[in-house]
Amino acid sequence: MESSGKIVMGRYELGRLLGKGAFGKVHYAKNLQSNQGVAIKMMDKEKVLKVGLSEQVRREITTMRLVEHKSIVQLHEVMATRSKIYFVMEYMKGGELFEKVAKGGKLTEGVAHKYFQQLISAVDYCHSRGVYHRDLKPENLLLDENENLKVSDFGLSALSESKRQDGLLHTACGSPAYVAPEVICKGGYDGAKSDIWSCGVILFVLVAGYLPFQGLNLMEMYRKIEKGEFRCPGWVSQKLQKLLYKIMDPDPSKRISIQKIKESTWFRKGPGDTLTVKEPSENITTNAAPALGVRRKKNNQEDQKQLVVTNLNAFEIISLSTGFDLSGLFVEKENRKEARFTSEKPASAIVSKLEDVAKALNLRVRKKDNGVVKMQGRKEGRNGVLQFDSEIFEITPSYHVIKMKQTSGDSLEYQKLLDEGIRPALKEIVWAWHGDGDQQVHQA
Known part of the structure; x- marks a missing residue:
């Protein structure tokens, strides 16, 4: 479709030609909704089929959906018409x-x-x-x-x-x-x-x-x-x-x-003598300290009184319920980085256990003002340093939902840590895990 002399494809406005190959060309384009620049690789279906490259195209799509890394060009989406195949990819200005x-x-x-x-x-x-x-x-x-x-x-x-x-x-x-x-x-x-x-x-x-x-x-x-x-x-x-x-x-x-x-x-x-090691973030402590997803004061005698957890209203409780979770409509299951469990233990007991787990798994803990705490690995993984947020939600004084969400690092490393380290270590306080296909219930 052309608008004011500009070619619009769905939500993308086509721009200048970036390159040309035997089976198509690459154009710069702009996402009209986000204003983000992208590169669109256009391939001629007839030429692809004629030289037997359809399997190669399928393989490229499958592979690029498998790899998500800061040093790999990201594939945003694939579109097709009767005559063309369009790869919408991250635009590389350099x-x-x-x-x-x-x-x-x-x-x-x-x-x-x-x-x-x-x-x-x-x-x-x-x-x-x-x-x-x-x-x-x-x-x-x-x-x-x-x-x-x-x-x-x-x-x-x-x-x-x-x-x-x-x-x-x-x-x-x-x-x-x-x-x-x-x-x-x-x-x-x-x-x-x-x-x-x-x-x-x-x-x-x-x-x-x-x-x-x-x-x-x-x-x-x-x-x-x-x-x-x-x-x-x-x-x-x-x-x-x-x-x-x-x-x-x-x-x-x-x-x-x-x-x-x-x-x-x-x-x-490198060529010099200076180690190329990233400096730790300013707010990262050297010892696993404050509680996950709650606010605590320094006075240990008043810890239980000073715990402030998030209270949920009816709509928020529904959104956390597995049956009403609609994220699967928009995100493929294997790419979901969030885990939730419920506990019948008081907030103070949950906090204490989470602190023990952080120390046992050699994780750094970084506290934020809004009651969310980031747990972070100490070493660089395959896709950067592993980090995830944890937060405690209060349903009733004796019933809580704890939500853990990966924010950076490698998803497989996170899943391994979750399955082999966090889940077994939290067994005593978990009533049930939710949102991962098979709920795991523990009778405390």
Whole structure:
């Protein structure tokens, strides 16, 4: 639809052309409801079907819905007409990392270090979800307005279920200059290890300004890749050279793992001697302290009197009831990050138990003025530091609802903490868990 010379597609107003490929093009667009800028990839259905890429498109949609990470381009939604398929994605103002290297040449080790940490964080996260990208290269690494790297284009990705009985992948794919030697050999290969190789080639290109494996023709380049024949330029630090040779080891069984990469000196410290560790937030205490979801005064003798929990009216009680919870209409079940339980214990007993659990699970506690307390992990996880809010609601003086909601970090790590740590530890005070498909009732 056209309005005042502008093309409007549903709630999106189409803007300038960002790029063009063999099967479609990418436009900048604006969400008319939120005013948010997005990128819309338009693909011609007939061309996709003609060259047999329909399975690849389905795979990309499935994969991008599985991965939600700060260093991965997000897929907002997919639309389709009789002739077109539209991918509405996060808009990356900084463009391709490839363009940055092509125009400016090699990057400093400091800048390359920042991008490589973000790349490894994203790839590690994908592997934890059983997703293997298989086409990692600078053209598929985009930069946002703050020059942060995000991985895109999962069209050639594979899932764990794609493995054959030998536990390996067998489809040879990827870009020749970045593909691992075991993929070239057309035998079975480990998707995680082949992705690690590609990350090494990318890192080399960032600091050298050229490809590590070159030849007069493709066969000569492949021969060098199979033998791992490359030489680091003299300006690359010894620590980084050591890491590059471990990443681009042609023997996948000897190739360094992502965990070992993250433990390496260069990855942790970068080109200088300063550790790249995030400073803790100002309000985080070193010991698990005040109660979850309640307000407490410092005077321990008056604790029970000073507890202030949220009283619920009838409408709020209904909204917390599983039968009236409508969030499932808008959010897929596996992506829900909220858990609720009821307790017949007094608020003071709930608070005491929650404090014990925080200490036992080595969690930091940060108190907020509105009676909500954030519990936070002490280490960086696959998707940042795990954090969740907890709040106690009073139905009657002897009956409470406690709501826990993840606010940041990795959802699988949160679910594991909830299932293996929090639920068992709270068993004595929980009457029933709610909203997770199967209510778990405990008779105190």
